[in-house]
Amino acid sequence: MSARDVVITGIGLVSSLGEGADTHWQKLSASGTKPVIDAERFAPYAIHPLPEIDWSLQIAKRGDQRQMETWQRLGTYVAGLALTDAGIKDNEDLCATMDMVVAAGGGERDVAVDSDILAASVQRDDFDVLLNEKLTTELRPTLFLAQLSNLLAGNISIVHKVTGSSRTFMGEEGAGVSAIETAAARIRSGQSTHMLVGGAFQTEHPDMLLGYELAGYLHRGEWKPVWQRQGAEGGGIVSGSGGAFLVLESREHAEKRGQRIYATLGPVASGRARRGRDELAAGIGKLLDTVDASENGLLAISGASGAHKATATEKAVIDARTDIAARAFSTLTGHLKEAQFPFAVALAALAVANKAPYPPFEAAEKAFDGPLKSVLATTIGYHHFEGMALVGASD
Amino acid sequence: MTKFTDHLGRPVVAVTGIGVVTSLGVGKKDNWEALTAGKSGIHPITRFPVDQLNTRIAGTVDFLASSSKGASALTYELAETAAGEAITEAGFTIDDFGGPLFLASPPVELDWHDRLALYKGGDREPASDRLLEVARNLNSLEMFDSAQFASIADRLADRFGATGLPITLSTACASGATAIQLGVEAIRRGEAQRALSIGADGSATAEALIRFSLLSALSTSNDAPEKASKPFSKDRDGFVLAEGSAALVLESLESATARGATVLGIIQGCGEKADDFHRTRSKPDGSPAIAAVRAALADAGLGEDGIDYINAHGTSTPENDKMEHMSLSTVFGEHINRIPISSNKSMIGHTLSAAGAIEAAFSLMTMREGVIPPTINYDNPDPAIALDVVPNVKREASVRTVLSNSFGFGGQNTCLVMAREPV
Numbered sequence: 001m002s003a004r005d006v007v008i009t010g011i012g013l014v015s016s017l018g019e020g021a022d023t024h025w026q027k028l029s030a031s032g033t034k035p036v037i038d039a040e041r042f043a044p045y046a047i048h049p050l051p052e053i054d055w056s057l058q059i060a061k062r063g064d065q066r067q068m069e070t071w072q073r074l075g076t077y078v079a080g081l082a083l084t085d086a087g088i089k090d091n092e093d094l095c096a097t098m099d100m101v102v103a104a105g106g107g108e109r110d111v112a113v114d115s116d117i118l119a120a121s122v123q124r125d126d127f128d129v130l131l132n133e134k135l136t137t138e139l140r141p142t143l144f145l146a147q148l149s150n151l152l153a154g155n156i157s158i159v160h161k162v163t164g165s166s167r168t169f170m171g172e173e174g175a176g177v178s179a180i181e182t183a184a185a186r187i188r189s190g191q192s193t194h195m196l197v198g199g200a201f202q203t204e205h206p207d208m209l210l211g212y213e214l215a216g217y218l219h220r221g222e223w224k225p226v227w228q229r230q231g232a233e234g235g236g237i238v239s240g241s242g243g244a245f246l247v248l249e250s251r252e253h254a255e256k257r258g259q260r261i262y263a264t265l266g267p268v269a270s271g272r273a274r275r276g277r278d279e280l281a282a283g284i285g286k287l288l289d290t291v292d293a294s295e296n297g298l299l300a301i302s303g304a305s306g307a308h309k310a311t312a313t314e315k316a317v318i319d320a321r322t323d324i325a326a327r328a329f330s331t332l333t334g335h336l337k338e339a340q341f342p343f344a345v346a347l348a349a350l351a352v353a354n355k356a357p358y359p360p361f362e363a364a365e366k367a368f369d370g371p372l373k374s375v376l377a378t379t380i381g382y383h384h385f386e387g388m389a390l391v392g393a394s395d
Numbered sequence: 396m397t398k399f400t401d402h403l404g405r406p407v408v409a410v411t412g413i414g415v416v417t418s419l420g421v422g423k424k425d426n427w428e429a430l431t432a433g434k435s436g437i438h439p440i441t442r443f444p445v446d447q448l449n450t451r452i453a454g455t456v457d458f459l460a461s462s463s464k465g466a467s468a469l470t471y472e473l474a475e476t477a478a479g480e481a482i483t484e485a486g487f488t489i490d491d492f493g494g495p496l497f498l499a500s501p502p503v504e505l506d507w508h509d510r511l512a513l514y515k516g517g518d519r520e521p522a523s524d525r526l527l528e529v530a531r532n533l534n535s536l537e538m539f540d541s542a543q544f545a546s547i548a549d550r551l552a553d554r555f556g557a558t559g560l561p562i563t564l565s566t567a568c569a570s571g572a573t574a575i576q577l578g579v580e581a582i583r584r585g586e587a588q589r590a591l592s593i594g595a596d597g598s599a600t601a602e603a604l605i606r607f608s609l610l611s612a613l614s615t616s617n618d619a620p621e622k623a624s625k626p627f628s629k630d631r632d633g634f635v636l637a638e639g640s641a642a643l644v645l646e647s648l649e650s651a652t653a654r655g656a657t658v659l660g661i662i663q664g665c666g667e668k669a670d671d672f673h674r675t676r677s678k679p680d681g682s683p684a685i686a687a688v689r690a691a692l693a694d695a696g697l698g699e700d701g702i703d704y705i706n707a708h709g710t711s712t713p714e715n716d717k718m719e720h721m722s723l724s725t726v727f728g729e730h731i732n733r734i735p736i737s738s739n740k741s742m743i744g745h746t747l748s749a750a751g752a753i754e755a756a757f758s759l760m761t762m763r764e765g766v767i768p769p770t771i772n773y774d775n776p777d778p779a780i781a782l783d784v785v786p787n788v789k790r791e792a793s794v795r796t797v798l799s800n801s802f803g804f805g806g807q808n809t810c811l812v813m814a815r816e817p818v
């Protein structure tokens with residue numbers, strides 16, 4: 001135990017299952033929780049939709065809400081949940097000195113404008129001129145900012161007054177891994193005392209599905225749990241809307257202000273296995289070594305996406321480690337892209353704090369009955385990049 | 396004996412390689428010659444038709460193989476070109492750099508021409524369903540990669556043999572400076588002996604131009620493109636959208652010295668502070684910019700008398716230049732009267748995600764060459780901004796330390812302090 005241990009003191013979560021850390025713990029720790037699935041709106045793709053959210057609970061001003069598309073609003077909302085949970089929301093001094101790393105996507109374009117441009121293109125052979133005509137007259141001037149990657153962090157500063165520093169990482173799941181890894185390193189080295197870190201993903205937009213489907217990554221046909229999508233129609237990913245933000249602090253900072261500690265964030269590891277050269281299995285093994293996942297009988301909160309190759313490789317490595325029992329939460333939430341790793345770490349922290357494991361999320365997952373000390377959080381990117389963290393008890 | 400740790404006991408971070416591409420050319424030599432000659436890289440746009448557009452000029456990079464191949468391809472080539480120059484200068488093997496990579500680049504989006512190609516590949520309605528159906532049947536890894544945020548850094552990591560998971564970041568117009576800051580921090584924490592920090596932006600598409608235009612951010616001085624970017628002038632009317640890249644090889648001074656590398660400069664301090672006021676406007680009292688400058692000075696262990704030259708953010712928008720002047724006057728007090736301050740953007744325009752890195756590269760060259768590049772187009776000074784802007788003509792000067800400012804949309808402010816040698 002050291003003053004500069006990284007501890008988790010705030011958790012904000014939203015998924016199709018609901019909102020809040022405790023809601024997620026209650027639903028995920030109970031047996032037989034069913035996923036919320038919308039198979040109609042984007043058929044042939046199923047998605048896990050956002051729950052009903054009263055945005056004004058975390059974003060008081062309507063004017064602020066209007067300046068954001070859904071993804072930014074969602075991220076800002078989830079960040080607010082984490083700050084509230086950590087007892088930092090509305091504490092001006094703590095917010096003004098708080099550092100932030102956001103894992104961001106972006107690009108919620110105006111579907112009506114884009115569709116209109118495409119429809120008009122049939123009559124024209126000067127597409128570039130058509131683009132100028134339509135974009136200059138039909139684009140809402142503020143849309144650019146409302147969908148821009150770094151403006152999720154910008155809005156968190158504006159709405160929640162988190163202004164110590166603000167950095168936005170991009171790059172699918174890897175962005176979430178790096179965000180947590182960097183935040184932890186800054187606290188451990190004494191560069192920062194308290195940090196807000198996380199991300200959000202809003203999948204209910206055709207371009208968000210297109211981002212996966214350009215390489216055929218989405219699962220089609222009947223819905224199946226994450227580990228059971230091999231060989232099924234499509235690419236294996238069912239996406240979801242949601243987000244996860246964490247408040248990380250140095251132990252000293254958290255204890256000094258008497259804040260409840262969920263868990264300690266132990267070693268965080270990241271990697272870029274060259275998958276074209278079949279390095280992924282070895283890469284996952286290396287990450288396991290780096291975070292020292294040697295505890296006998298280990299619960300793993302897996303961010304497996306269902307993407308056929310990556311998930312089959314992860315499964316093979318984990319199956320070979322008979323002492324690891326994995327829980328792929330995307331069976332219940334869908335794939336949350338940039339938010340995947342923060343979500344995995346949050347669920348690991350909740351298990352540690354409650355001193356209880358999650359039951360299997362599907363039939364293919366084995367029971368876990370060992371004592372629960374540390375919990376592993378993993379995220380193997382559907383296309384590239386991977387990361388892990390070991391989450392330990394609060395003391 | 397050289398001291399390898401700074402005033403806070405952290406490893407001193409040296410720069411041992413620099414690469415740069417702007418609308419003025421490829422490489423440090425061409426850029427420096429043009430920059431010190433006061434030459435503008437701003438020109439009429441030819442990449443796409445300018446019908447209907449209020450702004451028809453830009454500082455696009457039109458001379459690379461990927462210049463007409465979309466934002467993703469061009470951003471990659473810009474990054475690769477600059478990084479190649481930097482790694483070569485530093486003396487590392489080009490495909491075995493052996494340190495982490497930090498890339499500042501614009502958010503990616505599927506190119507309109509790809510979107511159109513998908514649309515033409517089917518007949519289902521609505522259009523959004525059609526794109527999805529055609530996309531999955533096409534299964535084009537090339538198109539997929541162009542729309543994945545991680546792809547450019549992944550390719551660069553392969554190309555140069557960078558280690559670990561490369562970080563792609565965006566802090567808007569401060570991105571390039573943030574990439575450098577991340578590299579500096581990794582070395583200071585002892586995670587790496589060296590790091591590759593790149594800022595690259597090849598995203599001057601019609602839509603990007605229109606977006607900034609709709610925010611009334613761009614100059615419309617179309618008739619005299621080279622005169623359009625006029626920081627600190629009374630008649631400044633917006634920034635000029637531009638492209639470019641810069642790469643720095645950062646290395647612990649100890650490691651650089653041990654292998655006998657030429658030290659091109661020191662990254663002495665980094666400071667940042669976010670603004671909570673508004674999405675495009677900064678807080679009227681300038682407190683976030685002031686705090687960012689002060690944080691950089693404190694991190695560098697320097698007082699307000701410690702800076703010899705300021706490389707301004709200097710975008711040429713009415714708002715930025717006014718706020719920057721106010722913030723600097725507040726921090727430096729009467730010292731500001733003797734500190735020359737110039738804006739590279741007067742010549743190269745605003746290279747957005749790359750700007751902080753390019754301007755850091757030029758700041759380092761300023762110290763090394765003993766020549767301050769001018770602020771050109773300073774024909775009509777703004778009387779409310781009393782600064783020594785090194786008007787129109789370069790100036791020879793011994794510059795030991797530089798402050799480089801980057802203030803971004805979305806309130807992300809990052810400042811770097813660089814030194815000619817460890818101080």
